Amino acid sequence: MLKDILPAARFLTIVPLPGGGTMLSERAITRSAAAFVAVGLLQGLLLIGVEMVAGRLFHPDLALWLVVLALVLVSGGFHLDGLADTFDALAVKSSGERERDLLRRLEVMKDSATGVMGLLAIFFALILKYYALKELSHSSYAVYYSSLLLLPAFGKWAMVTAMYRAAPARPEGLGRLFIGAVGRRELLWNALALLLPLVAVGWLLAGFLPSYSAIFYLLLPPALYLFGRLAVAFSRRQFGGMSGDTLGAVNELAEILFLLLVLLWLRLSVW
Template identity: 25%
Template sequence: MKLLQPCIIAFAMYSKIPMPCIDWNKENMKYAMCFFPLVGAVLGALLYLWAMLTGLLHTGVILRAAICTLLPLLITGGIHLDGFCDTVDALSSRQSTERKLEILSDPHIGAFGVMGCTAYLLLSFALWAELTFTPKVLLILAIGSVLSRSLSGLSVVSFRCAKGSGLLAAFSDGAQKKNVRIVMLIFISMCIAAMAAISPIVGGTTAAAALLVFLYYRVVSYRVFGGITGDLAGWFLCLCELAMLAATVATGGLML
């Protein structure tokens, strides 16, 4: 029962899946981040099932790619894409660190955020349309949804926070960092091992793409913002999943 409440918090925060109302107190938030990858497991399973269904129904490529692009938004409520847009606005502002952090906190979206969002969705749609839909390729991407959230969760309990307030700071401060870090590393190790076991080339390349984006996330966050925020974590997750999709598209044909 003690672990059920942190799980509910994780799904309530990072998904639109209906959850019962509970207190977001310090005790319940200690291990909430441990369950963040499970949101990715649900999303990955739904993407896999949708892709398999389209094969049985002989659905056209456009509809298949459109639903694959939109399904993450339906499940997550766009929380990560919102952070992506805010981060694009901040990075494009060419302002000081303090001003960039203010832009991240601004609830309004700017022109660069709109352009970034449009480009992201368009590129995601194009990549899904180009993907070689096979069970193994889809399974690698489903696992990738867990990997991206495990890496994001690891950053929350490992990277320096740019601000002392906000939801990410609350999750970071309330977490049992050592234990959560161990759980995230276990998730990451299992995901990479599973992806490589399915296909050393495709799975290994896809996992490597995620790790490279994670490194880029760390460098940009510290150099430009002085640490991470919730928006930056969302920006990373979007870039990570786009990079994994691109890597799978580039190498997926090798599994035929």
């Protein structure tokens, strides 16, 4: 898995890395999915660094916006673009003919222009992340910083689960290198990469939340796994399968879902 981290980071981020000019084989790109969660954890460390620096220099609200901006910029807005294209495609009105509707949605998804629904999806995704993080920032440092660390990792985990045994909506595009091509090897490596920090986070939070809070963090991976599989079923119905754009949408929606679940758990723990 370690040898997959660099190719995965090159694929998921715009950070200039060694070997950027080297062409990877399609098989190497597919295998790099084994390190998606690991790259997500590195992105989480970046978010923590941005928050710690910006929090000392600016108002807390501005610091939070810079954290959200860092989350967007590190991936080049790659996943937000997929979210926008997916919602634009979903806005296509049904003609009553399934095959015709599928082709029309895929055409809209492939179009480089962003429509109103796509812009609204981006707007609300950023707003939801900002206010969720703002509410989390009022909890303990351990909860807040662990959430920043795990936020991108859970987005990548949901993407990998959606890639697993899915069917591509179209034969071309980068998505076909992962959709249905990701197997047990990639799934298990990502599960392991996610489990280790979750155990550490559960241990760190033991002094701030009820002892049974560790159970919640261990239930998060299967919950997001279920979300990924539901996204596959939904995409099959709406688009005939998964695409790179729908994977980007899964990443963005999974990050929001993760934050909302943590907030809900904190509220229930207080009760």
